[in-house]
Amino acid sequence: MRCSACRSLFVASLVAQTLGAASPTTIQLQSRVAPREATLRRRATNPVTLPLQDFFLGTDLQWFGNISVGTPPQNVSVVFDTGSSTLEFASTMCGSSCDSQVKFDYEASSTFVDKDKTTTITFSTGVGVDPVVGDNYQLTLREASDVVTVGGIKAKATTLYLVTKETAKFAIDPFSGIQGMSAQAQGFFAALVKQGLPSIFSLYITPEAVGGAELTIGGIDETKFNGSLTYAPNADQGSSTWSLTSPQIFVNGKTTSTLKKKRDVIFDSGTSNVLFDTTTTEAIYALISPEIKAHASEDGTYGIACSLIPTLPAVIDIGFTDENGKPFNLTIPSSELSVGPFADSPSTCQTLINAFDGLELVGGSLLKQYYSVWDVGAQRIGFAATGK
Template structure:
């Protein structure tokens, strides 16, 4: 299933720190214990953070990171992408005749499953990895319900979820069963755990396949996975979307009036490539190579002869502002420029930046070069070099 920015309204949407260390005054997350007033006891015991190993779906480039959860009583294994670009939990079920390639949850085998009886259809705005969406070729039909969900050693009863009852063939390549949304407004199992005392943040270590050991830390972050200090920036919005304000972009150290436009950029761990409006995409490619041109066979994509890719510098610096008012850069290196040959032309390689008017988004191609902390309670994002 796709862990991607969805079409509006169901939904949830859907680069080393190059700024010198002396220009950044990082703020670190401090977790403090609660002290009970004299003569009283705490009504709940705080839960401890849990580390969940993540596997990398690799198809010429890193596409998705996914891990195991369990659903039901007795528990059934389900694999999901932990997706910061969505809010809900949905996964393949035995009710789905078109989900044969994924692990399927059997609601009849769970004594705690409650069928909500409501069906719905969602269409995604981006596909898995780098494939563009054309019409409704990324679409799911769902049945709502509730059940017990466990992640690592943490468990919550009566969690709202959706069973996939039908999916389009574009989902067939997915090695995972579904999506667990991890939006900026805690919902579902995460909200239930926070209510029981779990700290309201999580850390992501999304590594390239060659590095391995990718990890999600629920309720905290793993300081052994990064060097130096975390730099935090405040959420730009007040909704469920993880997004930061950016005053400028530079490509290969160069910028122009289009790239200096103030914009809000979404951070989506469930999307692999980069989406900018058409003018911005064209301005960025102008600093890389005039040979990079739109590919009309797949609207919104660009390409260049594969044998030219190694000769092209394509360092993308996106500037943000820390909570201390200091600018810092998140950088996508040149190694991310190519996302592999087009299906209709093996000699033409698709390049990283897609044109998508009305949406500006970065995903795994940026995040895998940093350790990231998603602080729901304090509404901020943190980054550190790995």
């Protein structure tokens, strides 16, 4: 998910209210950066692997898993979101707006500390594939700290944010919150790095039919992919944003002058679909089918008759350059073109790219095609084919 608060909190954004004093302290990792050839060396603490569940809704585009918070520990289900920086989840401070989620009972934790600071954050991308309109994805949060346990490893006095109010768009969520996994280690991840974990994590996110999705913190599960990893440098090093520079985009092997424009593409595991500016979005769709049209009732979305989806080749290759200067593509296959029918027009299927001027971003529809390694210490992202 993309939050409009600030780059050091959830994510960089376009519709912002800053957290100001509520922002957590960033722990700089320079002293812990290993040489590239030694990035995966085991340290004092072994890697932690967490199983992930697929939030389906017909899309296979959102994954979440469990951490524990408090003393005694309470399970909290969260999306591990590379487009966010902090930990926030539903709590008993929240009224009826959080009734769809399991609420953390802060009064039952002997290690809970209320910091008595409240803030509101607004997201520029939401859960699922619906577009953001105004403040329809918004959380009111209260800053606190408590013990966070991941895979049996405890991070004491971890800064977190309890949801005290949420907008109706969050009601469909089967998970309670979001754990940010940004390009600067913060919160529980920073604490685990301090305890000896390498400053990397890996994602294996799979369609529901395949299963076995997982997050590995502090290591790589080499059984989950084929061949070797291709690494590319983070385009915005020193910030919390994971992004790679793309020189061009191909659709079904073709490109245009618009698609040859150099752009920085954000990689966001908490966002389901793809966002490009309007000009780029329509240039991509023009190479797929002239029948793909803007859907008037949902600003920024596009659709086409569902009956036409199986007939359309829609292979999108986004070009990048690896850390050795060699070009490579990351591919979204034709099977991702439809993200399901519109509620107000069941015979029209929404297509995977939403127009959002000023933001270029790929989410689950691309990431589920690859095993990905997010190397905070070396500021790079690695990809390998999974053979799913």
